[in-house]
Amino acid sequence: MSAPQKITYREALREALRAALAADPRVFLMGEDVGRYGGCYAVSKGLLAEFGEARIRDTPLSESAFTGAGIGAALGGLRPIVEIMTVNFSLLALDQILNNAATLRHMSGGQVSVPLVIRMATGAGRQLAAQHSHSLEGWYAHIPGIKVVAPATVTDARHMLAAALADPDPVIVFEHVMLYNAEGELEPVDAVPLTGAAVRRPGNDLTLITYGGSLPKVLTAAEQLAADGIEAEVVDLRCLRPLDDATIMASAGKTRRAVIVDEGWRSGSFAAEISARIVEQAFYDLDAPPARVCSAEVPIPYAKHLEDAALPQVTDIVAAARGVLGRG
Amino acid sequence: MALPDQDTALALLRQMLRIRRFEDRCAQLYSAGKIRGFLHLYNGEEAIAAGIIPLLDAKDAILATYREHGHALARGVDMGAVMAEMYGKQEGCSRGRGGSMHLFDAGTRFYGGNAIVAGALPLAVGLALADKLQNRAHVSVCFFGEGAAAEGEFHESLNLAALWQLPVLFVCENNLYAMGTALVRSEAETDIHLKARSYGLHSAAVDGMDLLAVREAATVAIGHVRAGNGPYLLECHTYRFRAHSMFDSQLYRDKAEVAQWQARDPIDLYERELLNLGLIEAGSRAALEAEVEAEVEAAVAFAEAGTWEPVEQLTRDVYTQPAA
Numbered sequence: 001m002s003a004p005q006k007i008t009y010r011e012a013l014r015e016a017l018r019a020a021l022a023a024d025p026r027v028f029l030m031g032e033d034v035g036r037y038g039g040c041y042a043v044s045k046g047l048l049a050e051f052g053e054a055r056i057r058d059t060p061l062s063e064s065a066f067t068g069a070g071i072g073a074a075l076g077g078l079r080p081i082v083e084i085m086t087v088n089f090s091l092l093a094l095d096q097i098l099n100n101a102a103t104l105r106h107m108s109g110g111q112v113s114v115p116l117v118i119r120m121a122t123g124a125g126r127q128l129a130a131q132h133s134h135s136l137e138g139w140y141a142h143i144p145g146i147k148v149v150a151p152a153t154v155t156d157a158r159h160m161l162a163a164a165l166a167d168p169d170p171v172i173v174f175e176h177v178m179l180y181n182a183e184g185e186l187e188p189v190d191a192v193p194l195t196g197a198a199v200r201r202p203g204n205d206l207t208l209i210t211y212g213g214s215l216p217k218v219l220t221a222a223e224q225l226a227a228d229g230i231e232a233e234v235v236d237l238r239c240l241r242p243l244d245d246a247t248i249m250a251s252a253g254k255t256r257r258a259v260i261v262d263e264g265w266r267s268g269s270f271a272a273e274i275s276a277r278i279v280e281q282a283f284y285d286l287d288a289p290p291a292r293v294c295s296a297e298v299p300i301p302y303a304k305h306l307e308d309a310a311l312p313q314v315t316d317i318v319a320a321a322r323g324v325l326g327r328g
Numbered sequence: 329m330a331l332p333d334q335d336t337a338l339a340l341l342r343q344m345l346r347i348r349r350f351e352d353r354c355a356q357l358y359s360a361g362k363i364r365g366f367l368h369l370y371n372g373e374e375a376i377a378a379g380i381i382p383l384l385d386a387k388d389a390i391l392a393t394y395r396e397h398g399h400a401l402a403r404g405v406d407m408g409a410v411m412a413e414m415y416g417k418q419e420g421c422s423r424g425r426g427g428s429m430h431l432f433d434a435g436t437r438f439y440g441g442n443a444i445v446a447g448a449l450p451l452a453v454g455l456a457l458a459d460k461l462q463n464r465a466h467v468s469v470c471f472f473g474e475g476a477a478a479e480g481e482f483h484e485s486l487n488l489a490a491l492w493q494l495p496v497l498f499v500c501e502n503n504l505y506a507m508g509t510a511l512v513r514s515e516a517e518t519d520i521h522l523k524a525r526s527y528g529l530h531s532a533a534v535d536g537m538d539l540l541a542v543r544e545a546a547t548v549a550i551g552h553v554r555a556g557n558g559p560y561l562l563e564c565h566t567y568r569f570r571a572h573s574m575f576d577s578q579l580y581r582d583k584a585e586v587a588q589w590q591a592r593d594p595i596d597l598y599e600r601e602l603l604n605l606g607l608i609e610a611g612s613r614a615a616l617e618a619e620v621e622a623e624v625e626a627a628v629a630f631a632e633a634g635t636w637e638p639v640e641q642l643t644r645d646v647y648t649q650p651a652a
Contacts, residue, residue, distance in 0.1 A: 028461070054461060060491065065450045065484030072454020072468075075439060076389070078461060080454075095481075099444050100451060108432035109423025110645035112439065144646050168648035 004185040012157035012186065013043045013119075013175065017081070020165055021051050024079060027165060030057040030066055031083030031119075040085045041121060041180050067093035067118065071101050071170075074116040079165055084120040087136045087174070101170040102145030116170045117161065122150075123176040123213045123263055124311055130299035133307075135263040137174045137212070138270030141240035148240040149194060150174040150212035154184035156238060159192035167194055176213025176263075197244040199251065203231035206257035206321055209248060209274055211237035214261045214312060221317035232321060240270060248274065249282050256287040257324040261312050266294035288324040293317050331540070337607045338616070340382065340539060344374040344595045345613075345620045347398040350407065351570075353624050354397070354414060354428075358574050362631075363414045365427045366443075370398035372537075372569035375594035376471070376501055377402040379542030380562075383550055384469060389437045389455045391448040392471040394429035395501075395568075396441050399471055405433040407623060408630035417634030424637055425645070445506075446472060446479035449498070453485050456494035456559075467553045469497045474563075475506025477520050483527070489559035490528040497546075497553050498524070498561040501536065503568045508580040524561035536564030537594045540601065569593075 007015075020027045029044060035058040038045035048056040059066040063084060070082040084090045090097070097118070105113045124133035141148045147169060151157040157175070164171035171194065200215065201222050210218045215236050222232040233251050237244065252258045258278050262271035275290040296310040322328045332340065351369040358367050370377070373395075381390065381402040392399040400410055405421055413420030414428055422432045422441070430441040439455070442448040452470035459466040476482050477500070489496045500520045504511050511518050521531035530552060534545040542564060549560040567589035571578045578586075602608040 060484070060487060062484035062488060064481050065453060065488045068447070068450020068481065068485070069454035069457055069488060072451035072456070073458045073461075074454070075451065076455045076458025076462075078458045095444055095447060096450060099447055100442070104432075104440070105648065106645045107422060107426045107430045108434070108440065108645075109420070109425045111422070111432050111434040113648050147647075 004187065006183050007154055007186050009154050009157050009179040009182045009184070010041065010043055012154040013161070014045065014047070016158050016161035017044060017047060018050070020081070020161060021047065021055060024165070026077065026079040027081065028055040028057060028078065029081045029083060030059055030070060032059055032061055032085050034058060034083050039083070041177070043180070044083070063089055063092035064096055068096040068100060070116050070118070071096060071104070071114050074114045075112055079115055081117045081119060081165070084118060086132050087120050087122040088131050088134055090120050090136075097140070097146070097172070098143055102143050105169065106145060113168045114170045115168050117164045117173060118170070119173045119175060121177050122174045123178060124300045124307060125178040125213070127302055127304055127307055129302040133300035135295065137240060138262070138264045138273070140172050141270055143241075145169070146241065147171045147194060148174070149238060150176070150240060151238065152179065152212050152215035152236050155187040155189060156192050158186060159189065160194060163192060163194035174212060178213050182216065195239045195242055195244065197238055197247040198236045199233060199247065200236045201232065201234040203233035204255055205231045206259060206324055207233045207235055207251040207255045208259050208261060208317065208321065209235045209237065210261040211240065214263055217312065217314050218261050218317055221314045221321065224314065224318050225321055230321065230325065243277070245277060245281065248278065252278050252282050253285040256285055258290040259293060259317065259320045259324055260290060261293045261317055263295050263312060265297055266292060267297060269294050288326070291320045291324050293320050331605065332543070334607050337602055338612065340378050341595070341598060341602065341608070341613065342616045342620065343378040343382070343402055344539070344598065345616055346407070346623065347374045347377065347401050348595060349620050349624045350397060350401060350627070353628065355570070355574070357414070357628070363428070364416070365429070366394065367428050367574045368395040368572065369570045370395055370568070372589065372594065373501055373503060373566045374398055375539040375542050375598065376499065376536050376564045376566060379539045380469065380499060380546040383543065383546055384467065387437065387464070387466050389439060389452070389466065389468040390471070391439045391452050391468070392441060393445070393448065393473060394441070394443040395473070396431055396471070397428070400431045400433065400438055403433070403436050403438050405431065405436055405438055407627040411627040411631040412634045415631040415634060417631060418637035419630070419634040423645070446476035446481035446485070448472065449476065449481050449485035452496050452498070453489050453494060456489065456496040457492065460492070460494055465554055467495050467497055467550055469499060471499045471501060473506065474500055474502040474504070474511055474520055475514070476500070477523060478506070478514055486524055486527040486529055486559070486561070493558040495553045495556070496559040497549055498559065500561065500563045501566055502563055503566050505568070505572065505581065507572045508576065510580065519563070521561055521563040529559050529561050530557070531561040531563065533563040533565065536566030537592045537597060539594060539598045
């Protein structure tokens with residue numbers, strides 16, 4: 001058997017796009033700089049030459065119009081992939097995402113559906129300051145009618161796009177900016193489901209719950225804890241809507257302690273939702289209140305030391321883990 | 329342009345009467361508490377839907393706003409299903425999930441019913457893109473009010489449609505008031521069709537109270553789009569005879585202005601024109617009115633007899649398959 005292939009998250013996404021475009025003539029990619037420039041984060045580099053301008057479509061800086069056009073194209077029988085440069089810019093398209101993509105099926109009594117995939121970058125860590133660094137995927141996970149996924153590994157990045165395209169409803173794929181250069185082993189699988197959390201590391205002492213760009217930090221924290229004799233189980237949510245309660249509760253019920261790590265702001269965060277669900281569903285199994293490690297309540301700053309201080313870091317995760325174990 | 333033949337001429341008069349009577353009945357039913365929510369009536373604007381929609385092919389797509397009853401009826405969406413939707417019954421064209429502002433009918437390619445003022449414009453661009461990429465000679469027609477011209481989506485959509493030379497017909501129903509704000513109080517350039525030209529679209533303005541003029545202008549516009557010459561914007565000057573919605577006491581416009589426009593009622597104007605042309609006789613309208621009234625009453629009876637969707641089905645149609 002050959003050794004597992006190591007590729008970057010960016011390459012995994014590009015491979016996923018290429019495979020999707022090759023497999024189905026209805027699939028096309030549209031967004032700012034996706035064509036001639038090769039993608040703001042170089043994900044679509046080379047695809048214009050391979051698939052042509054009709055299917056790799058550069059758009060004006062018009063998030064609302066091209067996202068809405070993606071919805072219309074989906075209604076018209078195509079399988080559009082809309083790329084939005086960063087989650088901050090997606091707010092310009094929020095009307096189309098919430099009022100149309102997420103809503104048309106229900107509002108029409110089930111007559112139309114919107115098989116649209118929207119990809120966008122999220123998260124901080126590249127000193128891009130407040131208007132390019134936020135983590136708003138929890139806001140999108142609030143909305144019924146869409147699915148929200150956040151692949152954290154190269155294998156998920158490679159395969160979740162295909163699952164998203166096969167889904168008859170709109171799916172938003174969040175790609176954390178700090179993952180694009182990350183290398184990982186591409187597991188020899190043919191498909192990854194769109195929904196369902198994954199246990200990335202087994203353990204019995206506490207559960208660390210996270211997703212997307214925080215997963216590498218959480219795995220590092222788990223290793224540091226292991227060096228101290230604490231075995232953390234790491235749950236990667238992968239899909240924020242619908243949420244895989246069963247995996248979360250099975251793990252939290254087993255370890256009796258949970259720490260949720262989320263790069264969103266603490267107040268009203270997605271971590272707050274996870275925490276509430278654990279309390280609602282597994283309260284009597286717990287030995288400690290669930291803890292949260294979130295971003296500081298501040299627009300993400302530019303300066304490196306301040307940006308680092310605002311974000312969940314490995315030391316914060318280790319400290320929170322020790323806290324729920326009473327070993328702080 | 330050639331005048332419509334006698335049958336078509338009568339059918340168009342009948343279509344306007346259907347819309348007018350339907351809307352008047354809706355107003356009564358609203359007062360009676362049978363219809364709730366927001367209700368935006370189309371009285372006075374009938375010549376636009378009736379002038380344009382019958383010119384389209386069955387495969388063309390139509391999108392409209394929250395004032396879309398007339399467009400749905402002109403498109404051939406069943407009047408009973410539309411009325412049942414007003415009632416919120418599951419026999420409604422959107423299963424009672426949409427109400428007055430969100431009529432949908434996939435069978436006639438009627439994609440709403442959008443209550444966000446410029447929200448349907450990008451969708452029309454996308455539907456047209458799908459047609460172009462799949463080599464279909466369809467036209468996507470998007471109806472919206474002049475208030476939409478103040479939204480960024482209007483400008484983004486016109487630019488995108490022109491940039492990609494997409495088969496979209498944008499129809500601006502300029503009734504002079506965005507809710508209660510007059511066009512002159514909200515726009516520096518009040519000729520909406522001139523805005524389109526700055527994006528490279530062909531455009532025209534037409535008297536929206538004159539059905540034959542609308543029909544003629546629309547024939548040109550649809551022909552332009554269907555021939556692959558790119559998008560087109562048609563601005564129709566019109567006026568709504570009723571308030572913006574049932575909650576509006578119309579303090580922002582004076583009665584003289586309303587009366588002035590009502591003197592140019594599009595149905596009366598058209599009837600007079602047909603009489604002058606000898607295409608109808610004196611009693612023709614009365615006969616049509618009786619037919620239309622019967623159809624409206626049958627629609628009301630259908631809605632009355634409709635049923636409430638079981639609450640157990642509340643979460644259906646959020647996703648195509650039930651969420652896990």
